[in-house]
Amino acid sequence: MTPYKAHVFGPPRAANQPTSLMPNPSQATLGEGNTPLISSVSMGPKLGLKNLYFKLENCNPTGSYKDRFIAAEVTRLVERGVKACVATSSGNTGASLASYCARYGIVCSIVVSPETPAGKLEQMRVHGARLLQVKGFISSSEVTETVMQTLERLSGEQNMPLVVSAFRYCPEGMAGVQSIAPELSEQCDGELDHVFVPVGGGGLFTAVCRGFDEVPGAAPKVHVVQPQGCPTVVEAFERGVDTVQPVESTTKISGLSVPFDADATTVLKALRANGGQAFGVEDAEVYEAQRMMLSEEGIYCEPAAATALAGLRRAVGKEIVGCDDRIVCLVTGHGFKDPESIARAAAEYPPVLLEAGELESRLTA
Numbered sequence: 001m002t003p004y005k006a007h008v009f010g011p012p013r014a015a016n017q018p019t020s021l022m023p024n025p026s027q028a029t030l031g032e033g034n035t036p037l038i039s040s041v042s043m044g045p046k047l048g049l050k051n052l053y054f055k056l057e058n059c060n061p062t063g064s065y066k067d068r069f070i071a072a073e074v075t076r077l078v079e080r081g082v083k084a085c086v087a088t089s090s091g092n093t094g095a096s097l098a099s100y101c102a103r104y105g106i107v108c109s110i111v112v113s114p115e116t117p118a119g120k121l122e123q124m125r126v127h128g129a130r131l132l133q134v135k136g137f138i139s140s141s142e143v144t145e146t147v148m149q150t151l152e153r154l155s156g157e158q159n160m161p162l163v164v165s166a167f168r169y170c171p172e173g174m175a176g177v178q179s180i181a182p183e184l185s186e187q188c189d190g191e192l193d194h195v196f197v198p199v200g201g202g203g204l205f206t207a208v209c210r211g212f213d214e215v216p217g218a219a220p221k222v223h224v225v226q227p228q229g230c231p232t233v234v235e236a237f238e239r240g241v242d243t244v245q246p247v248e249s250t251t252k253i254s255g256l257s258v259p260f261d262a263d264a265t266t267v268l269k270a271l272r273a274n275g276g277q278a279f280g281v282e283d284a285e286v287y288e289a290q291r292m293m294l295s296e297e298g299i300y301c302e303p304a305a306a307t308a309l310a311g312l313r314r315a316v317g318k319e320i321v322g323c324d325d326r327i328v329c330l331v332t333g334h335g336f337k338d339p340e341s342i343a344r345a346a347a348e349y350p351p352v353l354l355e356a357g358e359l360e361s362r363l364t365a
């Protein structure tokens with residue numbers, strides 16, 4: 001029998017502490033980064049792909065890749081002696097910010113949409129964040145623009161940093177997310193052909209591309225996957241234009257509904273430079289991919305995190321990836337975040353209520 005050996009990639013270190021094993025006291029951290037890369041056991045073979053992998057960003061301390069951003073951002077806030085900040089969030093930034101702020105004694109106020117999934121809202125609440133649910137925020141581009149303008153003004157007037165997970169607002173913090181790229185390169189021994197990235201505002205995609213720019217010899221194609229219901233990047237890419245139009249978002253995929261140009265224009269440039277493609281997927285395809293991740297790969301993820309796989313399935317249909325290519329899907333957030341989507345998937349497998357005496361006949365039938 002092969003003895004069990006935990007699959008650990010490299011020494012345990014936080015994303016922003018690349019060299020020492022000891023915690024760096026000047027770094028705000030909960031142990032983010034250095035997430036596992038695992039092989040696909042089902043979807044790869046089914047799609048005819050020999051080398052499909054999942055990067056488990058859901059294993060970050062608050063359950064999403066946003067911890068890489070917030071660790072870097074809160075480090076800056078602590079260095080500057082900031083006592084209060086304000087943020088906007090579709091859920092995961094807020095959950096992460098609330099957690100790090102609780103740890104480092106910063107009061108945070110977070111503007112969210114009333115539709116934010118329960119798991120993300122509860123994370124923010126238990127860590128003591130001030131939650132402000134604004135009607136129309138995120139779904140309506142007009143309300144969202146108004147909220148952003150108001151917060152930018154107040155942030156300046158009140159000297160209270162505005163935390164938004166996009167390079168347009170927080171470039172230094174977002175640089176923390178770039179750590180995904182060197183980790184991936186190292187985990188793949190430098191051989192990586194495609195990375196599929198779920199895109200909302202585009203900060204994650206931008207960070208992954210910038211990260212690869214800094215890794216000598218690394219040039220994977222990085223692909224955008226976006227819901228058809230909020231196609232800021234996909235639409236501009238398909239039309240061959242360089243500017244992004246605001247949209248009225250109809251997607252229900254939490255995290256990927258960003259109806260204005262947060263980092264979308266930057267994404268377009270990076271996408272064209274690296275030779276990637278932009279895939280629009282229906283919400284139903286995302287939920288189907290999530291069910292496959294849950295029931296066939298054993299990966300407990302939220303819908304946004306399964307979007308990369310939905311995009312890969314499209315790419316296979318268009319013969320954009322080869323069967324020997326090394327492909328990574330970023331699994332960006334945890335299943336606990338979005339209990340509603342999990343409940344729908346669980347409904348396919350109802351439990352059976354039995355008397356103890358019926359057990360044997362049931363199990364042997």
Ligand SMILES: Cc1ncc(COP(=O)(O)O)c(C=O)c1O
Nearest residue numbers: 092200201202203204255332333
């Ligand atoms: C789980 C998850 N995946 C992907 C994204 C997309 O990231 P970005 O808005 O930077 O494109 C988000 C954003 O909130 C998210 O929460």
